[in-house]
Amino acid sequence: MKAKEEYQKLENQICFSLYAASRLVTKCYKPLLKDFEITYPQYLVLLVLWEQEAVSLNFIAEKLLLQSNTLTPLVKRMEELELLTRTKSHMDERSIIISLAEKGRAIKDAAIDLPFELVSGFNFSMEEITMLKTLLDKLVNNLNDDQ
């Protein structure tokens, strides 16, 4: 057990490692996503829509752990880029249905190799990737349940 002060050093802070890793990974996406002229959060919205072509804004928000005040302007920008469309739900007049548009659908096949190109840059073994993902998912679950 180290002294308390040791944990106030940047190099001993797991949270900084997480923060730095996340930003570096997002930066790695930039050149790969540039071909499609989308940002990383926009790519995440497309990932959701590639699994289900039409879902509520609230559904995307829950999947991505984002709030409406982040997601609303994000999907509005994506609507302007003609990647998706926004329509009111008839079932629930409060709800907005986000539907994949042709341009958004076209990216799915074009970006099929993107996950591999990205992760290959990690220079990680299969075991390391699996271990890291398992730990991160556990952390996300633990932190998300608290709220």
Place this chain on the structure above:
Amino acid sequence: MKAKEEYQKLENQICFSLYAASRLVTKCYKPLLKDFEITYPQYLVLLVLWEQEAVSLNFIAEKLLLQSNTLTPLVKRMEELELLTRTKSHMDERSIIISLAEKGRAIKDAAIDLPFELVSGFNFSMEEITMLKTLLDKLVNNLNDDQ
């Protein structure tokens, strides 16, 4: 080995786990940092200054892996909060020296338990924390060297 399409699913994307975990952790900091009226990036700058009371802006940038266009406005806000001071270096007229001010120094002792409060919320074993930090640091090194 799964089919290529499987890796386009959100739940199979390690990068999303990383992005979500990072945002959730930053959110956990918010109530703890509120006592000191600072943000998480501001806390990181203080961590650097608590190790060395006066360093160049460039030094902080390298430690935090941030660029000057992010760090300059960040430290200017911290200067207004009287957490630190900004002075020109005499050795190198291009360089700005960031020095810890009294208010910033006072937070060091007051926030001594913060790393423990934060990490205890992870609900992780010592082994899991060590493993996760090791993997994240390796990832940061691998991605940072490429640039």
Place this chain on the structure above:
DNA sequence: TATATTTGAGTCGTGCACGACTCAAATATA
């Protein structure tokens, strides 16, 4: 069934984060 509560999407304001770029000072090179 009238009223209270909850819920989904949204606005507003602030603080990062970063690409592209500028500018002056320092350093390297012809």
Place this chain on the structure above:
DNA sequence: TATATTTGAGTCGTGCACGACTCAAATATA
């Protein structure tokens, strides 16, 4: 030593990310 190159900090513009809040529609409760 004059010129070219590099470097440190900065401006500008855009896109998140989120706390605090609003508002209307849906749902729960008296």
